[in-house]
Amino acid sequence: MELNVLNIKGEETGKTITLSDAVFGIEPNDHAIYLDVKQHLANKRQGTHKTKERGEVAGSTRKLIRQKGGGGARRGDIKSPVMVGGGRVFGPQPRDYSFKLNKKVKALARKSALSYKAKDNSILIVEDFTFDTPKTKDFISLLKGLKIDNRKMLLVLPENNKPVFLSARNLPKANVITTSELNTFKVLDVANLVFTEKSVGIIEQFLNA
Secondary structure, eight states: OEEEEEOTTSOEEEEEEEOOHHHHSSOOOHHHHHHHHHHHHHHHOOOOOOOOOTTTSOSOOOOOSOSSSSSSOOOOSTTSTTSTTOOOTTOOOOOOOOOOOOHHHHHHHHHHHHHHHHHTTOEEEEOOOOOSSOOHHHHHHHHHHHTOTTSOEEEEESSOOHHHHHHHTTOTTEEEEEGGGOOHHHHHTSSEEEEEHHHHHHHHHHHTO
């Protein structure tokens, strides 16, 4: 797949870049995408939920009423789960939700997500650039030039660029990451992907390794 390289004003530079079919042109695997996104969301969970069982609730252990003959359900002390304010039965306990996923499956999921974006013509390539100073106005001008100022977008840079990152920080629909931070969830969570020339080569080299 061949795409035109644009400058930060959205104008064609006369250069083109060919996206690797092995990364941007495969037959997407939906199950691999599902597993990778599931792992990403699971790893973000804190897992610190906790309820008190009857042994952890404050209160007396004296048996409130006799075992039989009362005409109602049997119960022990005031910490019994059948009492208001008693312990919780089988309540949530702290746990780790993360799970292992093979590297090949994760790579297949990322290739599948990128291929979906390529099929939808949602990928833009801009020449390598930087800002002298962090200015949100400059980043908005970039988005308007690319005609994606009203859409959720992700800019992928080859390395950390603080002026560009700070320029996009206050924009709710814009996100800037480096190639090492790219994952399946972030690819699918936006309407448009914007790559620099250098970042495309890094991603293809990493996913084809």
